[in-house]
Amino acid sequence: MQWQIEILLYIILIVAALSALGIRNxxxxxxxxxxxxxxxxxxxxxxxxxxxxxxxxxxxxGAVGVFNILAILRTSRKSLD
Amino acid sequence: xxxxxxxxxxxxxxxxxxxxxxxxxxxxxxxxxxxxGGGFQGGVLLAASILLAxxxxxxxxxQLLFPARKTIIFSALGALIFAGTGLAALLAGGHFLNYEFLxxxxxxxxxxxxxxxxxxxxxxTLTVMTSLIAIYDEIIGC
Amino acid sequence: MAAAAGLPPRGDLHAPAHLLVNPAGAPVAGAxxxxxxxxxxxxxxxxxxxxxxxxxxxxxxxxxxxxxxxISVLFILRRRRP
Numbered sequence: 674m675q676w677q678i679e680i681l682l683y684i685i686l687i688v689a690a691l692s693a694l695g696i697r698n699x700x701x702x703x704x705x706x707x708x709x710x711x712x713x714x715x716x717x718x719x720x721x722x723x724x725x726x727x728x729x730x731x732x733x734x735g736a737v738g739v740f741n742i743l744a745i746l747r748t749s750r751k752s753l754d
Numbered sequence: 755x756x757x758x759x760x761x762x763x764x765x766x767x768x769x770x771x772x773x774x775x776x777x778x779x780x781x782x783x784x785x786x787x788x789x790x791g792g793g794f795q796g797g798v799l800l801a802a803s804i805l806l807a808x809x810x811x812x813x814x815x816x817q818l819l820f821p822a823r824k825t826i827i828f829s830a831l832g833a834l835i836f837a838g839t840g841l842a843a844l845l846a847g848g849h850f851l852n853y854e855f856l857x858x859x860x861x862x863x864x865x866x867x868x869x870x871x872x873x874x875x876x877x878x879t880l881t882v883m884t885s886l887i888a889i890y891d892e893i894i895g896c
Numbered sequence: 897m898a899a900a901a902g903l904p905p906r907g908d909l910h911a912p913a914h915l916l917v918n919p920a921g922a923p924v925a926g927a928x929x930x931x932x933x934x935x936x937x938x939x940x941x942x943x944x945x946x947x948x949x950x951x952x953x954x955x956x957x958x959x960x961x962x963x964x965x966x967i968s969v970l971f972i973l974r975r976r977r978p
Contacts (some may be wrong), residue, residue, distance in 0.1 A: 720906060723790040724943045731795050735802030736886055739809065743893050787939045792947065794958075826970055833963045836956055851952040864938035871939060871948040874955070881959050885966035892973040 679719055686712040697752045703741040707733060755894070758812030768810035772819075775803035783879050787868070793875035797882030804887055808894075825888035832880030839873050 689712060693705040710733025717726035759765055776799075783796030807816040840851040848855030853870025854863045861869065904911040912918050916927050933945040947955055 724792075727790050727795055728798075731798045731802075735798050735805070739802070739805050739890070740893075743890065747893065786944050787941055789941065790943070792944055826966060829963055829966050833959055836959055840952070840956065851949075851956070853949065864936065867937040867945075867949055868939055871937065871944060874948055874952065875944075878955065878959050881963050885962045888966045889969045892969050895973075895975055 675719065679716065682712055682716050682719065686716065699745050699750060699752055700742070702752075703738060703745065706741065707738050710734070710737065755809065756813045758815070759810045764810050768806055772803045772807050775799060775806065779803065783875065786875060787871065793878030794882055796875075797879040798886065800879070801883040801886035804883075805890055808887075808890060820887060822887075822891040825884045825891060829881050829884040829888060832877045832882075832884065835877030835880065836874050839870060839877070843870075 686709060689705050689709040693702045693709060696702050696705065710729060714726045714730040714733065717723075717729060759768075779796045779799030779802075782791035782799055783793060786792035786796070804816065804820050807819050839853075839856070842857060843852050843855045844850045846855040846857050851874075853867045856866050856870055858866060858869065908914070913924065913926065915924060918924050929946055929950065930942060933942045934940060937945045937949050939945050
């Protein structure tokens with residue numbers, strides 16, 4: 674039963690990474706990156722590395738999101754390419 | 755941001771969430787000996803609580819919570835606690851960061867290592883928390 | 897990919913990384929920490945003991961990296977305060 678859940682987590686991880694690359698609204702890209710970090714934390718939990726997963730979840734939710742939003746506010750909201 | 759958020763929902767939610775996140779951060783830091791967690795995670799949680807206040811409650815209120823001019827001092831203090839613990843063990847006759855030789859009287863070597871781990875984790879917590887707040891403050895310019 | 901299919905599954909008790917002595921006859925490093933961590937430091941969490949005690953110098957480097965990041969941001973972006 675475990676490998677089906679892991680396959681599902683990997684699929685969500687890859688879809689989140691690709692859509693964060695392709696989306697034009699940068700604020701939405703930051704939120705999708707949060708989903709990416711939460712999914713990687715879940716994969717680490719399923720591998721049994723609780724400490725690494727905890728660090729990944731805390732840093733991805735607490736620090737990286739805030740600093741990405743700050744960078745967007747200092748520059749521009751839309752992607753240029 | 756510099757002015758408080760216009761929405762009362764965000765203000766009330768932030769005022770309720772900030773103490774809860776701080777309590778969880780302190781729990782993660784002090785309970786790192788017995789469960790997953792430790793200095794880095796607790797420091798990031800404490801920093802996240804203050805960053806939430808900075809984002810939603812405006813400069814005046816959040817500067818009362820943690821003043822911007824003291825961040826880098828506490829950051830240097832945390833690194834100094836860590837390196838000073840190692841140097842104290844070195845000067846007391848052991849290797850660098852060997853907590854068995856810390857000059858605390860009346861404790862067995864295992865208890866000394868326990869306390870040494872707690873001391874350096876507090877240094878890590880202080881450095882991580884104040885460094886993240888300092889980066890935010892310098893970017894936003896207050 | 898072809899080599900990854902031949903690896904033992906995660907959590908296998910008889911994998912070479914989880915034995916006391918590896919197939920070449922040398923003692924495995926992880927078993928020493930698992931056996932001695934509580935006796936040495938009086939702390940149940942082995943990860944904390946390894947991070948902060950056995951490999952304390954690495955944690956010192958990590959802390960100094962964070963501190964150096966804050967210092968460099970401060971020097972680059974500092975504006976005159978009134």
